[in-house]
Amino acid sequence: MYISQQIAANAVNQVLSGRNLTLALPEALSAFPDATPQQRGAAADLSYGTLRYYGETNAYLTCLLEKPLTDDRIYTLLLVAIYQLLHDKADAFTVVNQAVHAVSQFRKPTPKQWAKGLVNAILRNFLRRKDEFAAKLARTEVATYSYPQWWINKLKVQYPGHWQSILVAGNQHPPMTLRVNTKKISIEEYLQLLVRQDIEASHIGGQAVVLTKPVAVEKIPGFTDGVVSVQDYGAQLAAQLLDAEAGMRVLDACCAPGGKTGHILELADVQLTAMDSDAGRLQRVQENLSRLQLDAELVAADAAAADWYDGKPFDRILADVPCTASGIVRRHVDIKWLRRETDVASFAAQQAKILPNLWQLLAKGGKLLYVTCSVFNEENQTQVDKFLLQHPDAKQLPLSVDYFKDLTQLNGQLIPSSAHDGFFYALLQKN
Ligand SMILES: C[S@@+](CC[C@H](N)C(=O)[O-])C[C@H]1O[C@@H](n2cnc3c(N)ncnc32)[C@H](O)[C@@H]1O
Incomplete structure (x- = not known):
């Protein structure tokens, strides 16, 4: 797990310095050419999850730090670990131990023992005082919704009746929606094709079919032959x-x-x-x-x-x-x-x-x-x-x-x- 944490911490660090995740993640992955497909997948999930909940994880970390952390690698590694402790199914003590191991892999100039002790102390403190901080953070909108305050304020003004549902929807995992080229195959025939491949799906309207669970594009029947494309329902x-x-x-x-x-x-x-x-x-x-x-x-x-x-x-x-x-x-x-x-x-x-x-x-x-x-x-x-x-x-x-x-x-x-x-x-x- 520590390799995935390290990759995610590097990717998140780059995004917080202003780069797009679509560029930052492949670059962070390329620094670990020996990472297994599973570690790479986990690193991507951690990068997306940490950024999805950055408002919340950053608020917890701010509560935990007595003074600002100058090493941004340690900072983003802590964000990734706090995200895991809040939203991931992984065992809490494994997350902490792996984060301590991850920080020991950093190259100079950070003194390793100091960094390991700090990461260990902060994450264990988080586990002890999580509920106390949660009560405090429930009063701040950036921590509650994980959006910048200006964004929340703008939506409140522009959508007095919908602002919360817009914020919440933006933090969900998107479904994988396909667009069927009905000139090539009917929706019914395509749904049967999916059933034969054990892929659960339903027709939601027009040419759109939504998969119950996302599937790698190369495994989607008819994708390479142009029978279907991946496209959001609203975009369709x-x-x-x-x-x-x-x-x-x-x-x-x-x-x-x-x-x-x-x-x-x-x-x-x-x-x-x-x-x-x-x-x-x-x-x-x-x-x-x-x-x-x-x-x-x-x-x-x-x-x-x-x-x-x-x-x-x-x-x-x-x-x-x-x-x-x-x-x-x-x-x-x-x-x-x-x-x-x-x-x-x-x-x-x-x-x-x-x-x-x-x-x-x-x-x-x-x-x-x-x-x-x-x-x-x-x-x-x-x-x-x-x-x-x-x-x-x-x-x-x-x-x-x-x-x-x-x-x-x-x-x-x-x-x-x-x-x-x-x-x-x-x-x-x-x-
Ligand atoms: C929202 S994306 C388009 C998505 C696309 N229509 C689709 O469905 O896949 C906006 C696109 O506008 C292009 N763009 C930005 N400024 C432009 C300009 N001044 N003239 C033409 N294209 C521009 C960007 O390169 C980008 O590809």
Whole structure:
């Protein structure tokens, strides 16, 4: 266990210094090439768990420290161990002993005996006084919900009736949801295929099938042949709402890694242009399309500029704009700690450039679907309201997907729940 603790402590340390977990974890794993697949899996679970509950674990650690700890490796190792003691099934004394062993493996300059004694004393103190601290921490929202205070405050103002459920949903483990290409196989046939592989699953609506337990992608029947993709249920609404019909010219702006690109093409034979400013991420779109045996024109360009545009208007535009990603924190647990309050305004400013620029490329009568995976209003309806004020040729249409009843609840704001991530959808039509 101590190797997994060490890897997780390194990954968490990097995230707390500002790096994405998707970059930090592989790098932390690469420093332990001899780690077994089981140790690597455990390290990933510990990294995600520690960051999911960082507000809480950090609050406990602050109670336990008499003075600030200057060695951040020991600090994050303690966070990982406290996370295990609070949320993991592992035996408490094994967790403590392994953490003491892990700290003894650190290279200089930390004196080993001092570090081992400190880790041992802090964790044993935690076990003795956990209930006393818990009563104290129950009064602080950062420890209770494990989000930054500015985030909690913003949701309280913007969602007086839902803020707690949004915070709680963001700390859950996401389900593994598949999107079935119903042009290739019916939902019933695919469910039978899963039964034959002993994979428990159920159909939740549209093309979405949720697995009772996550499975490695290479073990999902039909994944490599493009029969199914992995995609959140809420994200699967985008292609439905876009309402593209065969033969239409469609622009998928900000398309990478291409989750929605594939779905648009699975639903209708359209002429699709998929663009993203990140050429590296466009490569992933190509890989996804190849797996799905689908085609699109890929363009590396800035959605806030029109220098790449050939002058032929699009009938449909999907604008899946860059955003804080505050609606998908259950999958990207690092976002809660990487984002700053000022980022909300920065993303809103980028979106305010992209949306009017894409609007110029839309045909008369055409529809643009504005999408974010954020729960913050500044990026969502407030952004759309400002756009509507400046664009009299635009009107916002009601949203409807027959099998998905939550959609109209908050005017296109999908509240994160156990079934889906948080998204915002606004469908705009040009007069
Ligand atoms: C929310 S992600 C898109 C997810 C994608 N639509 C999917 O379903 O898989 C936002 C994307 O916007 C891209 N992006 C950010 N700024 C951009 C810009 N100015 N122009 C075009 N793409 C941009 C990012 O590279 C990123 O891939």
